[in-house]
Amino acid sequence: MSRDEGYDEAYDEDAYEESPAEAAHRRRRRKSLITVGVLLLALFFAFWWAYSYYKASSTGSSTTTAACRTPGPEEMTPAKVTVNVYNSTTRAGLAASAAQEFTAQGYAVGAVANDPLKHEVAGPAEVRFGPAGKAGADLVLASLGEGAVVVEDQRADATVDVALGQAYVKLGPLPGPADGRPLCTAPSASATPSPAAS
Numbered sequence: 001m002s003r004d005e006g007y008d009e010a011y012d013e014d015a016y017e018e019s020p021a022e023a024a025h026r027r028r029r030r031k032s033l034i035t036v037g038v039l040l041l042a043l044f045f046a047f048w049w050a051y052s053y054y055k056a057s058s059t060g061s062s063t064t065t066a067a068c069r070t071p072g073p074e075e076m077t078p079a080k081v082t083v084n085v086y087n088s089t090t091r092a093g094l095a096a097s098a099a100q101e102f103t104a105q106g107y108a109v110g111a112v113a114n115d116p117l118k119h120e121v122a123g124p125a126e127v128r129f130g131p132a133g134k135a136g137a138d139l140v141l142a143s144l145g146e147g148a149v150v151v152e153d154q155r156a157d158a159t160v161d162v163a164l165g166q167a168y169v170k171l172g173p174l175p176g177p178a179d180g181r182p183l184c185t186a187p188s189a190s191a192t193p194s195p196a197a198s
Contacts (some may be wrong), residue, residue, distance in 0.1 A: 076135045076138070077139075078102075078139065078174065079107070079108065080108075080136065081139060081140065081160060082108045082109075082110045082159045083107045083109055083110065083136075083140060083159070083161075083162055084109075084159055084160070084161045085098050085102060085109060085111070085112050085164070086111070086112075086113060086114060086115040086116065086161060086162065087114050087115060087164055088114075088118075088120065088121040088163040089166050094168065095112050095113060095164060096112055098162070098164055098168070098171065099112045101170060101171040105143065105174055107140075117163070121149070121164070121165030122165055122166055123147040123149055123165045123166075124144055124145065124147045124165055124167045124169070125144050125147075125148045125149070125163060125164050125165055126162075126163040126165065127140055127141055127144065127151065127161070127162055127163075128152075128153055128160070128161040128163065129152060129153070129158075129159070129160045130153055130154055130155035131154075132156065132157060132158040133155070133157070133158040133160050134152075139174075140160050142174070142175040143173070143174055144162070144171065145172045147167060
């Protein structure tokens with residue numbers, strides 16, 4: 001065997017054995033690369049989720065604003081109805097909490113107190129109004145839902161009295177318009193319940 005052949009055999013790659021220190025270093029390097037890759041992937045998904053959430057929120061806000069409609073001059077809206085909210089039950093705070101619900105829907109809330117007529121109302125409510133308040137009462141009745149009792153009186157103004165009864169739970173949603181879009185109405189100022197309200 002020549003000298004050159006012996007040199008090649010001594011440095012043959014197949015005959016090379018990796019030291020324990022080199023093997024440990026290689027394993028640590030591989031683990032580090034895997035960890036960095038996982039972190040980068042997690043950051044990518046976090047940014048992608050945040051961007052998707054932001055985009056959906058922006059789109060939803062603009063859609064809601066564009067979807068509402070301005071009511072016509074002859075259309076009855078909550079802002080055109082003054083509602084007096086009375087409690088005809090022994091449930092404390094019922095008139096005050098219901099008045100807040102009416103206010104949130106855009107109604108103008110007048111008196112908030114115990115029922116001056118002291119009627120016993122078994123259903124959800126008794127709705128009282130005069131000839132001038134029929135259109136407003138119809139809107140209120142639609143929000144109250146089934147079971148409300150209609151009482152027509154001879155008052156001259158267009159106010160609507162809502163005497164809450166034992167079956168009242170909460171105010172229902174406003175009736176939707178024919179085209180399905182909500183009205184662009186701002187809520188009226190909050191009513192200040194009278195000391196007698198309950």
